[in-house]
Each structure stands twice: as C-alpha cells, then as structure tokens.
Amino acid sequence: MSGFPLQPLPIGPLRVEWPVFLAPMAGFTDGAFRSLCLEQGCGAVVTEMVSAQGLMRHHARTGHYLDTWGGEHPIGAQIYGSDPGVMAAAAARIAEAKTFDFLDINAGCPMPKIRNRGDGAGLMREPAKMAEIVRQVKAAAGGALPVTVKTRIGWCADTVNVMETTAGVEEAGAEAIFLHGRVASVRHSGPSDWNLIAEVKRARKIPVIGNGGVRVAADVFRMVRETGVDGVMVGRVALGNPWLFRDIRDLAAGRAPRRPPAEEVRAAIHEHLRREMDLMARRGKKELKLGAELTACLVLRPHLVRYLRGFRGFGALARTLEERVDAATLLRRVDEVLATGRRGGPAGEEPEAGSPE
Numbered sequence: 164m165s166g167f168p169l170q171p172l173p174i175g176p177l178r179v180e181w182p183v184f185l186a187p188m189a190g191f192t193d194g195a196f197r198s199l200c201l202e203q204g205c206g207a208v209v210t211e212m213v214s215a216q217g218l219m220r221h222h223a224r225t226g227h228y229l230d231t232w233g234g235e236h237p238i239g240a241q242i243y244g245s246d247p248g249v250m251a252a253a254a255a256r257i258a259e260a261k262t263f264d265f266l267d268i269n270a271g272c273p274m275p276k277i278r279n280r281g282d283g284a285g286l287m288r289e290p291a292k293m294a295e296i297v298r299q300v301k302a303a304a305g306g307a308l309p310v311t312v313k314t315r316i317g318w319c320a321d322t323v324n325v326m327e328t329t330a331g332v333e334e335a336g337a338e339a340i341f342l343h344g345r346v347a348s349v350r351h352s353g354p355s356d357w358n359l360i361a362e363v364k365r366a367r368k369i370p371v372i373g374n375g376g377v378r379v380a381a382d383v384f385r386m387v388r389e390t391g392v393d394g395v396m397v398g399r400v401a402l403g404n405p406w407l408f409r410d411i412r413d414l415a416a417g418r419a420p421r422r423p424p425a426e427e428v429r430a431a432i433h434e435h436l437r438r439e440m441d442l443m444a445r446r447g448k449k450e451l452k453l454g455a456e457l458t459a460c461l462v463l464r465p466h467l468v469r470y471l472r473g474f475r476g477f478g479a480l481a482r483t484l485e486e487r488v489d490a491a492t493l494l495r496r497v498d499e500v501l502a503t504g505r506r507g508g509p510a511g512e513e514p515e516a517g518s519p520e
C-alpha cells in the first residue's frame with residue numbers, strides 16, 4: 164500500500180525507524196518472543212512490567228523480567244510502582260545497565276493486586292503523583308534514557324481523565340505516551356476508544372502512540388489515519404503470530420500478507436523453545452525447581468495454544484498441555500498437530516503462501 168502514513172519517530176534522543184511496537188504483555192513478551200517479533204519486522208519492543216520495589220530488593224525473579232535475548236533494539240524497560248523515590252532508584256539502576264533504549268512507566272495495569280495498592284492503573288487516580296514519578300524518574304535516568312508513560316484513558320467510564328493525566332506527564336518531561344484506549348475497569352475487553360486517542364494526540368506536543376483494538380495488520384494503517392497517532396502498539400493479535408509484523412511491512416510495501424505455511428510455524432515454535440531454554444539456562448540452578456528445559460516448556464505452553472489454534476489436531480494437543488513433558492516430547496506433539504493441516508484446507512497440505520484466508 165503506498166503512502167503508508169508512519170514516519171520514523173523521535174522519542175527524545177532515540178529514533179524509532181518503524182514505530183510499530185509490540186505491547187508489553189506479562190507472561191508472554193519475554194526476550195524469546197520479542198526477538199522473534201523483531202526479526203519479523205516489529206519496530207520496537209518493551210519488556211514485561213517489572214516491579215521497581217522488587218528490583219530494589221534484588222528479587223532474582225524480578226530481575227529476570229529484564230533479561231534480553233541479545234540484540235533486541237530498540238527496547239524499552241517497563242517499571243511499575245507508586246513510590247516516586249523507589250521508581251527513580253529502579254530507573255537509575257536500569258539506566259546503568261546500558262541494555263535499554265528507553266524507560267517506560269506503567270500507569271495502566273488493571274490487575275487488582277497492582278492497581279489496589281496504587282501502582283499501575285492506580286496512578287490514574289492520582290495524576291499529581293503520576294507526574295511526580297515522571298519528574299523523579301527523569302531526574303534519575305533521563306540523562307541516559309528517554310522516559311515514556313504507558314497509560315489508559317481512565318480508571319472507569321465515569322472517570323475518564325486522560326486529558327489531565329497526559330498533560331501532567333508531558334509537563335513533567337515524559338518524552339512519549341503510549342495510550343491504550345480502554346478504561347482500567349474493562350481490562351482488555353470491548354472497543355478501544357480511538358476518538359479519544361485522536362483527541363489526546365491533538366492536545367499533546369510529545370508523540371502519542373496508540374494502542375488497543377488492532378485485530379489485523381491493516382488496522383495499524385487505520386489507526387494512524389483515523390487518529391493521527393505517531394506510532395501504533397500492537398498487543399494480543401501478535402501472540403502466536405509474530406508474522407503480523409511482516410504483514411504490516413508487506414502492506415506498507417504494497418505486497419499482500421502471506422499466511423505462514425506449517426513449516427514456518429514449526430520453525431518458529433522450535434526456535435522459540437530453543438530461546439526459552441537458553442534464557443532459562445542462564446538462571447541459577449537453585450532458582451528453577453524443574454530445571455531449564457521443563458521450565459521453558461511450561462513458559463512456551465500459552466504461546467503454543469496461540470501458534471496452533473487454526474490446526475485440526477490442536478484440540479488433542481490442548482488436552483495434554485497440563486502434563487509436564489520434556490522438549491523432545493513437546494515438539495513431537497507440535498509436529499503431529501502441524502501435520503493435520505489447517506481447518507478449511509486438506510490435511511497435511513498448506514495453501515500457497517499469500518493465498519487469501
């Protein structure tokens with residue numbers, strides 16, 4: 164498609180050449196998956212959210228949320244918390260590591276245990292504190308890393324205060340805003356309010372990256388056209404489908420998206436598991452009760468459900484996913500499912516790459 168409306172995006176001193184971001188998704192977007200998405204054309208990634216408190220207390224598990232596969236760029240580290248001093252200290256520590264290209268503050272997580280103690284989405288109820296966190300994080304790490312905020316349009320339908328919160332963080336020095344067009348009370352369901360995203364974009368001088376409700380590659384274009392955002396962040400639709408980022412690039416280049424043939428899905432799953440095992444092997448033996456291989460297989464499970472959903476034999480695999488199995492057994496089962504072919508196509512055969520869904 165010609166005239167693709169996305170332009171390289173400066174976020175402070177950082178330049179994101181292709182501002183199509185993979186959204187942070189706890190439990191999914193670790194270094195193994197992020198790196199696969201980058202290889203398929205994703206423009207930038209963010210870590211799963213990391214507790215600033217946990218980081219400062221040296222919780223080993225918290226630290227691992229910042230593990231990268233290596234060569235992942237541009238990449239943001241996302242922290243959450245509500246104590247400005249602790250957030251600033253965590254930001255300084257992350258800046259020191261020199262692994263990341265920007266630092267993102269989570270001001271949108273709706274999970275009760277997070278938001279009820281004032282972290283994540285809880286910050287939307289205290290706009291002054293949200294801005295103060297940005298100010299202190301900037302002071303601690305802003306010299307080294309651009310600081311961004313990922314937030315939502317409001318706490319619930321009656322308290323949509325995104326104009327106030329985003330004005331506050333802009334004034335405090337944030338270099339970009341990732342805006343999810345849903346309120347926290349609906350978590351991830353229902354429509355994302357692109358009209359409000361457009362309004363925020365018009366009101367703010369710093370870049371606004373829109374998020375929420377991208378279901379197919381073409382929606383990225385639609386969001387940019389309808390809202391004027393500077394970039395788009397894509398969440399759930401990319402799970403089990405890192406090729407979405409290739410589709411977006413293909414559309415931009417005027418090429419038809421190609422559905423990955425079974426062999427390509429197979430290669431991605433095998434590689435994904437290999438990277439998970441590699442990441443786990445870097446952890447101390449004491450940390451992993453089950454060992455690196457079995458833990459990696461467990462981590463891969465929720466991804467497998469998504470990689471293999473359209474295949475005929477998927478139901479049989481899903482029923483066995485609760486069992487603890489080693490990598491060879493898991494991959495053998497994956498291969499069996501892939502051999503059954505996609506629903507709607509002949510068993511064992513794949514439509515031509517590029518053929519319509």
Ligand SMILES: Cc1cc2nc3c(=O)[nH]c(=O)nc-3n(C[C@H](O)[C@H](O)[C@H](O)COP(=O)(O)O)c2cc1C
Nearest residue numbers: 186187188189211212313343375376377397398399
């Ligand atoms: C399983 C899951 C985990 C998530 N974890 C995070 C997180 O760690 N940090 C964050 O800012 N948002 C998190 N989100 C929200 C996503 O980043 C994104 O804002 C949301 O899914 C909306 O985008 P989508 O409609 O494209 O999926 C999570 C969402 C899901 C579904």
